[in-house]
Amino acid sequence: QLQLQESGPGLIKPSETLSLTCTVSGGSISSGYFWGWIRQPPGKGLEWIGNFYYSGRTYYNPSLKSRVTISADTSKNQFSLKLTSVTAADTAVYHCARRRDDYGDYYDYWGQGTLVTVSS
Amino acid sequence: DVVMTQSPDSLAVSLGERATINCKSSQSVSHSANNNNYLAWYQQKPGQPPTLLISWASTRESGVPDRFSGSGSGTDFTLTISSLQAEDVAVYYCQQYYSAPITFGQGTRLEIK
Numbered sequence: 001q002l003q004l005q006e007s008g009p010g011l012i013k014p015s016e017t018l019s020l021t022c023t024v025s026g027g028s029i030s031s032g033y034f035w036g037w038i039r040q041p042p043g044k045g046l047e048w049i050g051n052f053y054y055s056g057r058t059y060y061n062p063s064l065k066s067r068v069t070i071s072a073d074t075s076k077n078q079f080s081l082k083l084t085s086v087t088a089a090d091t092a093v094y095h096c097a098r099r100r101d102d103y104g105d106y107y108d109y110w111g112q113g114t115l116v117t118v119s120s
Numbered sequence: 121d122v123v124m125t126q127s128p129d130s131l132a133v134s135l136g137e138r139a140t141i142n143c144k145s146s147q148s149v150s151h152s153a154n155n156n157n158y159l160a161w162y163q164q165k166p167g168q169p170p171t172l173l174i175s176w177a178s179t180r181e182s183g184v185p186d187r188f189s190g191s192g193s194g195t196d197f198t199l200t201i202s203s204l205q206a207e208d209v210a211v212y213y214c215q216q217y218y219s220a221p222i223t224f225g226q227g228t229r230l231e232i233k
Contacts, residue, residue: 106222
């Protein structure tokens with residue numbers, strides 16, 4: 001059974017860089033899927049951040065593109081999210097997830113999520 | 121971006137009754153060439169990540185009870201729960217994947233009356 005688990009600091013200061021890692025078990029991130037990040041501000045809806053393909057292709061939400069980097073460490077079966085210059089508006093639960101397939105950008109496996117709070 | 125608007129924001133339905141959630145997109149999310157509807161539905165229970173229920177507007181995921189069904193095309197879509205069970209209490213989200221960036225509806229909270 002595929003499992004995804006997010007990890008990283010739960011509290012960061014404004015203007016700092018948010019760094020999260022998603023560890024995948026039960027499957028390989030090099031197996032031909034897209035892997036993505038989706039966030040959810042407390043009590044609010046879902047916002048797609050971006051995704052990547054193991055071959056190196058990355059796609060980002062234009063609203064965040066200037067601040068986001070998604071990368072992978074295939075040796076550890078992990079992928080990461082970096083979001084620079086954070087503000088309180090970036091406070092959210094951050095989920096990593098697997099995109100189902102090449103034909104549709106929807107997500108069938110999700111991590112539990114990790115809450116990141118931006119506060120001084 | 122395609123704006124997805126769900127209605128109602130919250131819904132209370134009696135056990136065993138039908139629940140209907142609507143999702144409207146600001147532009148069509150259906151592809152005329154292949155008749156595919158690029159619309160998914162998720163269920164999110166408190167403290168849990170979203171769970172994929174339906175893709176392509178009407179294709180149920182494996183293991184999803186058949187009381188859940190999706191319909192619609194173009195800009196108007198519906199998630200129907202034919203006979204509400206206690207375990208269906210959750211927030212439901214629609215998501216379009218016709219146009220990048222993918223976008224989600226604001227969510228509909230479903231409760232027991």
